Amino acid sequence: MSHGPGLSKPAVEVAAPGWLTASIMLATVMQVLDTTIANVALPHMAASLGASQEEITWVLTSYIVASAIATPLTGWLTDRIGRRTVFLGAIVGFTVASLLCGIATSLEEMVLFRVLQGICGAMVVPLAQTVLLDINPRERIGQAMAIYGAGIMVGPIIGPTLGGWLTESFNWRYVFLINLPLGIIALAGILVFLPQSATKERRFDVFGFAMLALAVGSLQLLLDRGQAAGWFSSLEIWLYLGLAISGMWVFVVHCWTARNPFVSLAMFRDRNFSMGLVFIFIIGMTLFSGLALLPPLLQNLLGYPVVQTGLVMAPRGVGTMISMILVGRLVARFDARLLVCIGILVTAWSLWLMSGFDVQMDSRPIILSGVVQGFGLGFVFVPLSTLTFATIAPQFRGDATSFFSLVRNVGSGVGISIVTSVLSRMMTVNHEELASRLTAAAPQVRLQMPQLLTASPTVAARVDGLVTQQAAMIAYIDNFLLMLLLTLAALPIVLLLRKPKAAGGAAHAGPAAVAD
Structure with a gap:
């Protein structure tokens, strides 16, 4: 098939790359949606399945832990039984597991089916990235990563909106059942077009x-259970930490000394790949932390209903889509490192805008900051993906994309845990600080709020509510x-990334290289 004048040949020739890309991205969006779409339906699930609020969180935890453990398996399975077989098996398994989740009648069934869903879904994202890298000529890698990034980044944004609408309009079970038609269409496309x-x-x-499974699983449990268990005041969390450190230490030593290790450490000698992992870890923290903070801020603090919360957050996805369209074309013409720097600065600007939020604002600051942040993250993700895989040896590509997905997910878990803990801690600190200023001796109380001196329970309760609200916003x-x-701390890492050589300029660059 022809790929246009002046374009190099892709690593894998396919008859209909456009249709195949559409099928791959449908599967990717379906999987990424499920990381957030079920969150808003948890209270309804708890009531239906007879579970407590603490028990129902295992619906999320089981999926996250299973997905984290299964992600590194993708490279080995692809080498052993073939990419097409693994991809089809992952989509079939994910779709069937979604059906089972939708008809589950107990918490035990739901957790079991979510584990199956997590295992199968974990393979979809790295496989999608690998296939897109292989079926595109190196001059179009940037555009391919833009399409891939759109699915990865827009999915979590529309997930809560879609989940809230399905739960309120139909039933929480449709949060899972919606995957059936999507999975069947994606399965048909990959079955026909992927060799x-x-x-x-x-x-x-x-x-x-x-x-590796012990290390990753323990780390995910630590991050997910930390807030509820009281972090390091709990023996449970110390146990998870010890298992995570021990498992990772033994894994690295084993891979360093074994004749046929699970993962070859040689791929980490590629500087762009190693620095790309550090970078995507930080981006995972930034992207998903913001998404985790906004829904409770809008719903609990500003009183937005679930559906309106989703609508206010949706423009963030618009910003991402716009930047993806632009950067997919720019990455082949400009130094990708410059584009990453622009993306970091724009993302930092959006966070600066968010630091100006207040309890009396309307939706305009939320929408504006969301569009700016979505735009900035798009400018980071696409050139970063291009740089990360630009010089990786082709034989490592399957394992490399798996670890890229794994590190991004771990980064998001770390970021969400950090902001959740900081939020809880600072709400308490801020409340104490604000309340300490509302004493009878304070001039502002005597002059501006003399009604507090009456010690009326009603007035005191109203003031305490206002103090709590302000303390939460400051947090x-x-x-x-x-x-x-x-976000700004990631800027120096850009200096450690190498600009890929032009076509033919590097013997080891392979099909993943991009033109300067």
Whole structure:
């Protein structure tokens, strides 16, 4: 097939790359949606399944932990039984698991089916990235990563909106059942258009995988359970921390010394790939932390209903889509590192805008900051993905995309845990600070609020409510400023990324290289 004048050949020739890309991205959006779409339906699930509020959170935890553990398996399975077989199996498994979740009658069934859904869904995103890298000529890698990034970044934004609408208009079960038509369409497209890849003998390193699974699973449990368990005042959290550190240490030592390790550490010698992992970890913290903070701010503090919350957050996705369209074309013409810097600065600007939120504002500051942030993150994600995989050796691509997804997800877990803890802590601190200023001796009380001196319970309760509201808003602002600092901290990493050489300029660049 022709790829246009002047374009190099892709690593894998397909008959209809457009249709295949559409099918891949449908599967990707379906999987990414499920990381957030179920959140708003949890109270309804709890009532229907007879679970407590603490127990129902395992619907989310089971999916996250299973997905984290299964993600690194993708590269090995692809080498062993072929990319097409793994992709089809993952979509079938995810779709069937979604159906089972939609008809579950108990919490135990729901958690079991969510584990299956997490295992199958974990393979969809890295496989989608691998296929897009392989079926596009290197001059179009930037555009391919723009399409991929749109699915990855827009999915979590529209998830709560869609989940809230389905739950309120129909039933919480439709949060899962909506995956059936999407999965069938994606399955048909991949079945028709994706050719089978070559397989190779690759021994399964049971011990290496077990240690990595122990480390990743323990870390995810630590992050997910930390706030509820009281963090490091709890023996449970110390146990998770010890298992995570021990598992990762043994895994690295084993991969360094074993003859056929689960993952070859040689791929981490690629500087762009290693620095890209550090970068995507920070971006994962920033992107998903903001998404985790806004719904409770809008609903609990400003009184927005669920559907309106989703509508106010939706323009963030518009900003992302606009930037994806632009950067997909710019990344082949300009230094990708410059585009990443622009994206970081725009994202930091959006967080600065968010630090100006107040309890009396309308929706305009939320929409404006959301559009700006979506635009900035799009400018970061696409050139970063291009740079990360520009020089990685083709034989490492399957494992590399798996670790890229894994590190992004771990970063999001760390970020959400940090902002949740900071929010809880600062709400208490701010409340005490504000309340300490409302004493009988304070001039502002005597002159501006003399009614407080009457000690009326009604007046005191109203004032305490206002203090709590202001303390919460200040805590959110503290978090936005913290995310701003984290975002700017990523800037120096750009200096460690190398600009890929032009076509043919690097012997090892392979099909993933991009033109300057």
